[in-house]
Amino acid sequence: MARRYDHSREELLQMAIQAARSLIIEEGTKALTVRKVATKMGYAVGTIYNLFNNVDDLIIHLNATTLDALHNNLTTIVFSGNVESDIKKLSHSYIDFTFQNLNLWNALFEHSLPKGETLPDWYNKKIDLLLNIVEAALAPLKTTISEEEIKKAARVLWSSLHGICSLATADKLKIMTKDPAIELSNSLVTNYIAGLQQFK
Amino acid sequence: MARRYDHSREELLQMAIQAARSLIIEEGTKALTVRKVATKMGYAVGTIYNLFNNVDDLIIHLNATTLDALHNNLTTIVFSGNVESDIKKLSHSYIDFTFQNLNLWNALFEHSLPKGETLPDWYNKKIDLLLNIVEAALAPLKTTISEEEIKKAARVLWSSLHGICSLATADKLKIMTKDPAIELSNSLVTNYIAGLQQFK
């Protein structure tokens, strides 16, 4: 059979990504195989390779939807203008997201490209958009800190939060309270921002 | 052939781990296969399964040697008693280590256990030993901060540093200077510790 036109190319792309998404949600990163994605779509293996270069390409597109979902989540937050409080809102949402989408979030970082390859520009732009949200929350500091410093602070907070979630979900730093990630991130945010402001 | 006794069980374990190590160093995580490890040792595939339960078990043992190497690296540092300066020494060593052992370090975090399984206790103890080093560097703060708070701070710093290295090596937050990881970690350490101390 060929050219069924049951679905447009765009629909097929979405179907493949959704199939991959549900596989990962239900069974984790290792459960994602090209054959299972194809079966779940009701198409043959080869079809996947009409849509994506290879399985890495598929995973990148899947991960992109996770970045989008996170982005949507974080943009619902309304800033008060109080930097510490706003950054805490962001970080709590981030932490909620990672714990509610554990397998999808792990897929973001467990995946590594074949050596030599780099992530596509459109993907990196999505990461920039997330950083922009943090920068926006830090914006009130502009009166006392340079634009450059704010960019740096956004990256520090973002990376650190990533590290906390990464170790809190995958492993165990669980010696703390019932919700170690929140606890650690609050400590990070409070003290880091206090440090930033004390030099004004 | 059988029972060659060319090597003791302990020797075989070390040979397997070393073979796996060099495969990852030279070619990255994806280049690690049971067959290649066996070939590199001069043994048959099946022998690996006399030594390890499965490939995950082998990787955990390999990763443990990486943790040991990092531990050895960090314990050579002599503390001055100045917390900020000592934590910076630690973080710079950590960053050096990750960049000089990129593939090994990535293997630590790219690897995920089959679902339901957890890391063995002896492995988690190695992580605790690393956290202990950070706690030791923070010890002078005991006069102004509770033991509990110091443990928390060690975990915040450790996780955050991990996050910074993770995003700096694998991806790109490269908008900053020639050495973004150092730059970000310095900002983290300076401001976080300033925050901790300002409440004394």
Add this chain to the structure above:
DNA sequence: TTGACAATTGAACATCGTTCATATAACTCT
């Protein structure tokens, strides 16, 4: 010398990512 034991082997199995010659549905043109 013999028998029991333990270490080592590698063929076999199911599954994986990927390729590509083949088949056919849909569109174009006369």
Add this chain to the structure above:
DNA sequence: AGAGTTATATGAACGATGTTCAATTGTCAA
């Protein structure tokens, strides 16, 4: 309407993977 072209879809086939286990064979104690 019919013929020719193009784009899409297929799935058998390939090489490589992790893992198992019956068979083989070196080593030791009796």
